[in-house]
Amino acid sequence: MRELRSSAFWRAVLAEFLGSLLYALLGLGASLRWAPGPPSVVGAALAFGLAQTTVVQAMGHVSGGHVNPAITLAFLLASQLSMPRALAYLLAQVLGMLAGAGVLYGVTPGPVRGTLGLSALHPGVGPGQGTVVELLLTAQFVLCVLASFDDRHDGRPAMAAVPVGFSLALGHLFGVR
Secondary structure: OHHHHOHHHHHHHHHHHHHHHHHHHHHHHHHOOOOOOOOOHHHHHHHHHHHHHHHHHHHHHHHOOOOOHHHHHHHHHOOOOOHHHHHHHHHHHHHHHHHHHHHHHHHOOHHHHOOOOOOOOOOOOOHHHHHHHHHHHHHHHHHHHHHHOOOOOOOOOOOOHHHHHHHHHHHHHHHOO
């Protein structure tokens, strides 16, 4: 519990909150449809991939730049994160995402807002199929993050944000449709 009294701990939690807020704001905001027509899968994938890359690069040195609860849980299960830190990160991430979506909602004109980036299953895809695809895509993302930040690979690579962002974009390219 000494960790909870550390200013570094609270800076990291704040970084996760701000990173999650920015991720939601930038990712969802850049993938909104401002013009009529079908949504751009490539645009959405790039929006989220670039948002993830930006946030990991900006916040990674403070908190690890998890931003995603799946990443935090993976680091917890890999014994690279304490339970109090993981719980604080998860709470900060959820609140940050809600705040980011709230800011986006407030600054986006009503006709453009639509579902604010909320996705739904394709009519031909069942809930079980959607869950399996989501689990597989989350697994590839988590594995990429763990590999990118693995200390056995010459410390924390300066460019870890790039493969992490590419991995997230790849998942979106495969899974958005």
